[in-house]
Amino acid sequence: MTDKRELTEKILALKKQKDACILAHNYQLPEIQDMADFVGDSLGLSQKAGDVKQSLIVFCGVHFMAETASILCPDKKVLLPDPEAGCSLSDSLQFDQLKAWKERYPDAVVVTYVNTSAAVKSLSDYCVTSSNAVKVVDSIPPEKPVLFGPDMFLGAFVARKTGRKNIRLWAGECHVHAAVSPSDIENARSAHPGARFLIHPECGCVTSCMIEAAEKGEDEKTIFSTEGMVREVEKEMGKEYVVATETGIFHRLKKASPASEFYPVSREMECRYMKLITPEKVLNSLENGVYEVKVPEDIRKKAIVPIERMVSIS
Numbered sequence: 001m002t003d004k005r006e007l008t009e010k011i012l013a014l015k016k017q018k019d020a021c022i023l024a025h026n027y028q029l030p031e032i033q034d035m036a037d038f039v040g041d042s043l044g045l046s047q048k049a050g051d052v053k054q055s056l057i058v059f060c061g062v063h064f065m066a067e068t069a070s071i072l073c074p075d076k077k078v079l080l081p082d083p084e085a086g087c088s089l090s091d092s093l094q095f096d097q098l099k100a101w102k103e104r105y106p107d108a109v110v111v112t113y114v115n116t117s118a119a120v121k122s123l124s125d126y127c128v129t130s131s132n133a134v135k136v137v138d139s140i141p142p143e144k145p146v147l148f149g150p151d152m153f154l155g156a157f158v159a160r161k162t163g164r165k166n167i168r169l170w171a172g173e174c175h176v177h178a179a180v181s182p183s184d185i186e187n188a189r190s191a192h193p194g195a196r197f198l199i200h201p202e203c204g205c206v207t208s209c210m211i212e213a214a215e216k217g218e219d220e221k222t223i224f225s226t227e228g229m230v231r232e233v234e235k236e237m238g239k240e241y242v243v244a245t246e247t248g249i250f251h252r253l254k255k256a257s258p259a260s261e262f263y264p265v266s267r268e269m270e271c272r273y274m275k276l277i278t279p280e281k282v283l284n285s286l287e288n289g290v291y292e293v294k295v296p297e298d299i300r301k302k303a304i305v306p307i308e309r310m311v312s313i314s
């Protein structure tokens with residue numbers, strides 16, 4: 001316990017000394033979230049990165065997020081405490097694949113989820129997060145075809161919400177969310193029949209869940225981005241919730257409503273990449289200035305356009 005406290009104190013002192021800011025994603029370990037200057041989802045972190053006053057950003061998240069911070073703050077040094085912290089969803093759409101897809105549909109507007117590499121963003125017209133994907137696609141003239149990637153479940157959700165028929169989906173997925181099946185949901189909900197159900201639109205079963213929820217007129221009250229879940233719980237402070245997203249969010253949900261009980265749909269919903277970041281690695285990052293993430297200027301100049309559009313439509 002003392003060791004943990006000492007480690008945190010050391011990190012906080014070094015953070016001040018090195019003029020650093022720690023940004024952490026909602027899926028990070030609780031101890032990382034507690035030492036961060038700001039905790040949020042991809043959109044919130046992008047907005048925050050643009051406002052950071054310090055010269056150094058220690059990004060506790062995964063690689064594409066650190067790249068986004070580097071794109072938005074080219075004059076700052078951005079460090080990722082573990083260079084292996086990648087993202088299976090981001091990996092599912094590569095630069096060459098998007099380039100070839102665009103060549104097949106030259107008139108299409110390209111909308112990519114923020115979980116993509118800087119190179120993929122440089123080929124995109126719009127970047128979105130789960131909080132603003134519907135809004136962004138809705139803002140595109142209806143006659144324009146849309147290429148949406150890489151998350152097919154979020155894409156199916158957006159297509160249904162916007163009623164758009166001219167949207168093509170890339171068949172990518174996040175291994176954590178894709179693993180959730182309708183039977184996991186059914187089991188968790190029957191174990192807690194009084195609990196309210198909250199699900200992230202990246203989940204593998206989201207299409208069937210959404211259809212069921214829409215039939216009951218409850219989709220607006222069920223499907224949320226992680227930030228949306230926190231806001232909803234903070235507002236309602238209900239007794240019990242069954243939650244379908246990466247389990248790191250439980251720390252923030254519990255802070256938002258300490259008296260509520262939160263049950264995961266599955267304990268397996270853990271992102272191994274997010275959990276690679278530990279306090280020891282954050283300390284190493286601050287002490288040794290590792291591992292720097294820097295986006296080449298030619299890519300940065302193109303990738304910033306869809307990111308700025310994402311941040312403005314939020």
Ligand code: SF4
Nearest residue numbers: 087088089174176271
């Ligand atoms: S939870 Fe999924 S989408 Fe998020 S970082 Fe992990 S692999 Fe990527």
